[in-house]
Every structure is written in C-alpha cells, then in structure tokens.
Amino acid sequence: METKKQFKWYTIFEYEKEQDYLRNMHRSGWKFVKVKGLGVYSFEKCVPQDVVYQLDYNKEGLSHKDEYLKMFDDCGWEYIQNYGGYSYFRKAVATDGAAEEIFCDEESRLEMMRRVLKGRMLPLLLIFFAALVPMFIINLSNHDYLNVVCIGSVLVLYTVVFVMCFVKFRRYKTRINK
C-alpha cells in the first residue's frame, strides 16, 4: 500500500484548518491514517472521496472513552485516534451532498473552544509566567544578552500566539451573542 507523510503545524485554535486539510487530502485520494510527534501526518492511498473530518476536545469524554466513542459510533462517525487531547472523527458526505458536523449549535462550539482554552492554554500560560518570564528577567539582570535574545524571541512568539487565540475566541463569542 502506497503511503506518504506530511509535516504540518497547527496552533491551538486552528483545528478547523486541520479538518479542512484532512478532508482535502481524502478528496485527492489520500486517506488519513494517523498523526504523531510534533505533527507528522500519515496517509495511505485510497479512492478519492468526500469525507468530513472533525475534531473534538473533551477530556471528560476521554475519561469515559467507551461511552463517549459509542455516542459518535451510533451517529455514524468513525473514530481514528486521540492526539494532544483532540479526538479525530470522520464521516463520508451523504449522497445528497450534506456535509455533517459533530456540533449543531453555536453554544456547543463555543463550549468546545472553552475546553481547549482551559486544557491547552492554561498550562502554556503557567509555563509562560512561572518559567519564561523569570528566566528572561534573571538573564537580563545578569547581562547575559545571548540568552536574553533567545528567551525574548520565545516570549514574543508565545505572546503572538496568545493574542491570536484570544482574539479568535472573542470574535467567535461576539458573533454568537449577536
């Protein structure tokens, strides 16, 4: 069986992009097999087909995995794997062309984003304030400028990602409340 691997990196709130990527791959004849490491996606050659991919982030579900997956299975969603707290599901687009999703209202979409924020952002914020910021200050006061530049760039990168995430979350929230 012909296979291929691709490296992709998605930040915290880019699961929609990731879903589109997997769907497009399947459409062009590459069926998603697994993702591991920092983002190495494995595919195997298949008959091109329109298959919707969906990611859920639900730690509570994962701790009751049997009945969590049963619910998706009952509704016709195939479970692929769990990766970084996300569960990967797929379902072929029905013959009438209706693409299904695993969420059917805005509240539950927002609720999932909240779970992602709590599960993925809080630990990052903790590292940010408990380790990176103090390290930056210590090196700065020691005049160790090489370290200052290194840690400084990580700090900037982190901040950019944080701001992007919050902007996206806020925008989404206001859209719902309108």
Added chain:
Amino acid sequence: MDQHIKKVYVPMTETAFFILLCLRKPNHGYGIVQMVEKMTGGAIKLTPGTMYGSLSKMEKDKVIYLVREENKRKIYQITDLGLEVLDIEINRVERLYKIMREEMRNGN
C-alpha cells in the same frame, strides 16, 4: 432556582429543550437524537459532539440524572429541577406563539 440555572435555562437552547422534552422518559443520547429527528420530520439532527457536551453539562447542572448504563450507553432522565425549567420554557414558547398568531391576524 439559582442564578446559574436561570441564566442557562431561562430561556434555553433548542438542544437543551429537546433533551429535556425527550428525557421525561429515560433514554440515552442516541435515542434522543433519533426521537428528535422523527419528531421534527428530519429537520433537526442533533450531533454527537453537541449531545455529549450538553448531556454532561446538564447532568452537572442537575436538570437530568444518570439512571444507569446499558451497552456503553448512559441512560438519563429529567429531574424535578429539569421539569421546572422545562415548564417555564414551554410557557415562554406558548406565549411567543400566541403573540405571533395575534399579530399576524391583526395584519401587522
């Protein structure tokens, strides 16, 4: 009724409404999905991500409770608090419906 329950369930989402309506009798998530599809003639298809999240949230809010587990499916039923908020919602929808009919009849 505490503030949180009031905020979330008065008024409530369509999903919560259907879940409470169906859970006047014990049922599991997928059973509710099927019931709602039948009730609405296929117009409303509840989805597993929404269902799973809603059911566990509603269980925490004590508007539904876990009756038992059967073949990996959790079977829930409405609580007295759930019946109370469902009743408020039904009255709200009825009021809206009456106002709408009245306004339409008056040709406004």
